[in-house]
Amino acid sequence: MAGSKDRADQLRLGFLTAIETRERAFTGGLLVTDRCxxxxxxxxxxxxxPNRTQELLYGPTLVPFILGELLGRTLVxxxxxxxxLLFTAREEMLALRPLIPVPLLLLSxxxxxxxxxxxxxxxxxxxxxxxxxxxxDQQAVSDIAGMxxxxxxxxxxxxxxxxxxxxTMDSVSASKPRVA
Amino acid sequence: MTELILPHSPNCDxxxxxxxxxxxxxxxxxxxxxxxxxxxxxxxxxxxxxxxxLQVGTVPSWKPGWTRVxxxxxxxxxxxxxxxxxxxxxxxxxxxxxxxxxxxxESGAAEGEKPAKKxxxxxxxxxxxxxxxxxxxxxxxxxTLLAGQEMIMPFEPFPHQYEGIGWLFSQKSALLADEMGxxxxxxxxxxxxxxxxxxxxxxxLFICPKPLIPNWQREFRTWAEELPITTIxxxxxxxxxxxxxxxxxVLMTNYELMARDLDQMDxxxxxxxxxxxxxxxxxxxxxxxxxxxxxxxxxxxRSWALTGTPIENRPEEMASLFEYMEVxxxxxxxxxxxxxxxxxxxxxxxxxxxxxxxxxPRLDRDAILELTPAQKYAYTVAEKEGVxxxxxxxxxxxxxxxxxxxxxxxxxxxxxxxxxxxxxLDRLVADMEEVAQSGGKAILFSQWTKVLDWLAERLKxxxxxxxxGGVPSKKREPILAKFKEDPNSHIILMSYGxxxxxxxxxxxxxxxxxxxxxxxxxxxxxxxxxxxxxxxxTVIVTRFISKDTIEEKIDAVLREKRRIFEAVLGxxxxxxxxxxxxxxxxxxxxxxxxxxxxxxKKVQPVVEPTSDxx
Numbered sequence: 001m002a003g004s005k006d007r008a009d010q011l012r013l014g015f016l017t018a019i020e021t022r023e024r025a026f027t028g029g030l031l032v033t034d035r036c037x038x039x040x041x042x043x044x045x046x047x048x049x050p051n052r053t054q055e056l057l058y059g060p061t062l063v064p065f066i067l068g069e070l071l072g073r074t075l076v077x078x079x080x081x082x083x084x085l086l087f088t089a090r091e092e093m094l095a096l097r098p099l100i101p102v103p104l105l106l107l108s109x110x111x112x113x114x115x116x117x118x119x120x121x122x123x124x125x126x127x128x129x130x131x132x133x134x135x136x137d138q139q140a141v142s143d144i145a146g147m148x149x150x151x152x153x154x155x156x157x158x159x160x161x162x163x164x165x166x167x168t169m170d171s172v173s174a175s176k177p178r179v180a
Numbered sequence: 181m182t183e184l185i186l187p188h189s190p191n192c193d194x195x196x197x198x199x200x201x202x203x204x205x206x207x208x209x210x211x212x213x214x215x216x217x218x219x220x221x222x223x224x225x226x227x228x229x230x231x232x233x234l235q236v237g238t239v240p241s242w243k244p245g246w247t248r249v250x251x252x253x254x255x256x257x258x259x260x261x262x263x264x265x266x267x268x269x270x271x272x273x274x275x276x277x278x279x280x281x282x283x284x285x286e287s288g289a290a291e292g293e294k295p296a297k298k299x300x301x302x303x304x305x306x307x308x309x310x311x312x313x314x315x316x317x318x319x320x321x322x323x324t325l326l327a328g329q330e331m332i333m334p335f336e337p338f339p340h341q342y343e344g345i346g347w348l349f350s351q352k353s354a355l356l357a358d359e360m361g362x363x364x365x366x367x368x369x370x371x372x373x374x375x376x377x378x379x380x381x382x383x384x385l386f387i388c389p390k391p392l393i394p395n396w397q398r399e400f401r402t403w404a405e406e407l408p409i410t411t412i413x414x415x416x417x418x419x420x421x422x423x424x425x426x427x428x429x430v431l432m433t434n435y436e437l438m439a440r441d442l443d444q445m446d447x448x449x450x451x452x453x454x455x456x457x458x459x460x461x462x463x464x465x466x467x468x469x470x471x472x473x474x475x476x477x478x479x480x481x482r483s484w485a486l487t488g489t490p491i492e493n494r495p496e497e498m499a500s501l502f503e504y505m506e507v508x509x510x511x512x513x514x515x516x517x518x519x520x521x522x523x524x525x526x527x528x529x530x531x532x533x534x535x536x537x538x539x540x541p542r543l544d545r546d547a548i549l550e551l552t553p554a555q556k557y558a559y560t561v562a563e564k565e566g567v568x569x570x571x572x573x574x575x576x577x578x579x580x581x582x583x584x585x586x587x588x589x590x591x592x593x594x595x596x597x598x599x600x601x602x603x604x605l606d607r608l609v610a611d612m613e614e615v616a617q618s619g620g621k622a623i624l625f626s627q628w629t630k631v632l633d634w635l636a637e638r639l640k641x642x643x644x645x646x647x648x649g650g651v652p653s654k655k656r657e658p659i660l661a662k663f664k665e666d667p668n669s670h671i672i673l674m675s676y677g678x679x680x681x682x683x684x685x686x687x688x689x690x691x692x693x694x695x696x697x698x699x700x701x702x703x704x705x706x707x708x709x710x711x712x713x714x715x716x717x718t719v720i721v722t723r724f725i726s727k728d729t730i731e732e733k734i735d736a737v738l739r740e741k742r743r744i745f746e747a748v749l750g751x752x753x754x755x756x757x758x759x760x761x762x763x764x765x766x767x768x769x770x771x772x773x774x775x776x777x778x779x780x781k782k783v784q785p786v787v788e789p790t791s792d793x794x
Binding site for chain 2: 010012031032033034036037038039040041042043044045046048054070071074075078079080081152153156157160161163164167168171
């Protein structure tokens with residue numbers, strides 16, 4: 001019993017999201033909490049703004065590339081408390097999964113397309129989808145899901161990250177010298 | 181043969197076209213004449229150098245390179261246990277299937293249910309650095325924190341309590357001034373618990389009036405059973421050892437020991453704390469007092485103060501609390517507007533009217549009683565003789581002389597010292613018979629312990645208990661327990677000084693104020709021992725006032741003062757801050773005039789000497 005509790009205590013949940021600023025730049029944030037939602041570490045990126053050429057050449061793959069490969073990957077690499085599971089509410093972030101060794105769960109919005117085509121797991125009060133090419137994730141996630149309270153709201157920490165990113169962006173823009 | 185179709189007309193609306201045939205393969209015999217000989221010769225080729233283009237300026241080049249993404253971040257105190265462990269939990273999790281833990285929050289999980297309320301911790305107004313602000317923004321809602329499996333809450337806090345906990349949690353300087361009975365103790369303990377758990381504080385000092393220490397210990401056992409509480413007690417050497425003992429999360433002491441012990445220590449010996457909490461912080465309202473000075477000198481990172489009556493008499497008392505909280509410079513004298521501005525940031529005050537709309541009401545009734553003939557005679561004689569004596573004193577007259585007469589007359593309104601007749605006692609006994617028959621319990625307050633002892637003799641049918649400063653501290657808790665548990669014990673007799681603060685007696689449905697205190701804020705504190713969270717039915721408060729006596733005059737003066745300090749603590753708060761009577765008002769009770777220079781001097785009532793008198 002003590003062993004399972006220790007393992008549960010070792011559980012670290014990563015909450016990954018990104019926001020787009022008014023200048024069309026993207027900034028990402030990753031909050032790692034314990035299984036009760038208490039914060040352990042937070043990392044956020046500097047804003048990344050694609051230029052016109054990049055927008056044209058990347059086309060529809062631009063946002064998944066920025067969010068997944070640029071921001072998400074950097075954050076996962078930089079964070080010192082490595083998450084056991086990663087949660088996100090942005091579908092574009094799924095592009096990150098092939099680049100990291102951690103299962104990535106996408107908050108499943110009701111009515112979203114192709115939902116039935118992907119494995120669905122329930123954690124806390126929400127359902128999540130997994131990357132279709134990583135079949136082993138479902139079993140790994142199911143094992144861990146039992147350690148998280150059935151009443152836990154897994155969307156709430158993502159709201160915290162979004163708020164923290166906004167606070168950071170507001171703070172940065174407020175500190176910029178104004179051009180007369 | 182290919183045919184070219186040539187439009188006849190450029191007008192696209194008219195597609196009537198003519199066609200003509202033209203052979204595209206030329207026959208060799210067409211050009212047979214004249215030039216055929218030249219075709220048999222090799223063409224002559226001449227070469228000449230030309231300038232080649234070395235730089236191509238118009239061809240765009242592009243590489244899929246992106247600016248390096250940088251990150252900034254912060255670690256929270258709880259991360260330390262993960263950063264020091266080197267094993268790889270991922271691998272463990274793959275090989276060992278953990279047993280699912282029992283969910284702690286089943287409620288609210290069902291689909292379609294209204295989402296649970298979330299109380300977010302807001303960054304304090306004075307948090308300037310981004311890191312400080314993010315620290316609070318990234319904290320989970322209080323409901324989530326408190327529902328964690330290691331944070332069992334014995335009872336679900338009320339919404340205003342969640343708000344108070346969140347506010348305290350984020351404040352370095354805080355004055356929680358909720359009206360009595362709204363749960364200041366519970367909010368403080370829970371906020372301290374959260375701070376200790378999140379690693380923001382490691383060493384907390386609670387300072388409270390001596391009689392309230394058992395109450396705090398009991399509340400800690402209820403709301404934070406996992407926290408060990410160390411009370412500073414024993415002889416000087418033992419206390420010194422406890423003060424300096426490392427690794428003690430919560431230390432508790434009373435004001436007197438705090439002032440005495442710390443005053444005797446050298447600067448280098450004095451312990452430092454992450455948080456100091458002053459309960460009943462009006463004890464440091466006089467900023468020049470030794471207690472206030474020593475309290476301010478404690479080395480600390482956070483300063484909290486708790487009181488239901490932040491202003492008992494004068495707005496300057498708030499300035500003393502703000503000085504302790506280190507939000508005004510030493511000896512600053514902020515005006516009312518500045519105090520009001522500071523209060524909006526550093527003071528959280530809620531009244532029962534605003535937050536506990538569903539709490540049973542408090543029913544106040546004034547029992548205006550005619551004195552008995554013997555009392556009336558004694559009163560008239562004493563008053564006449566007293567006033568004559570005061571007038572004869574001339575310039576020698578001081579407010580203290582007037583005050584002595586007031587006390588003498590007040591005592592007669594309680595009972596006639598010669599015959600023992602008492603209109604108040606008669607009324608009390610009648611009321612108590614009703615209370616006892618219904619199985620109820622009552623609290624009686626008086627200014628004098630002698631009156632309490634006198635009453636105890638005469639209320640024996642109701643098994644009275646006595647709780648005042650003359651009762652040794654160790655006997656007080658059992659008395660309270662007996663009052664709560666013994667169904668035959670219907671009344672507890674308390675002095676204002678000892679019983680008015682900090683006790684939870686919400687099972688009592690009746691409060692009698694046998695005589696009036698000088699300050700209605702203290703009376704309210706006394707009443708709120710019963711009328712507080714947890715009380716199940718209406719609390720009936722009876723104020724005994726003897727007709728045509730000094731008590732009526734005092735009551736009229738105090739009623740006039742109730743609205744004076746609204747400006748500091750905001751409108752809608754009319755029950756807390758009132759003035760005690762000043763010298764001019766005391767003189768005015770007998771149509772005497774205050775002497776020059778002393779008219780505005782504050783007069784303190786004579787408090788009976790008790791071991792813990794406030």
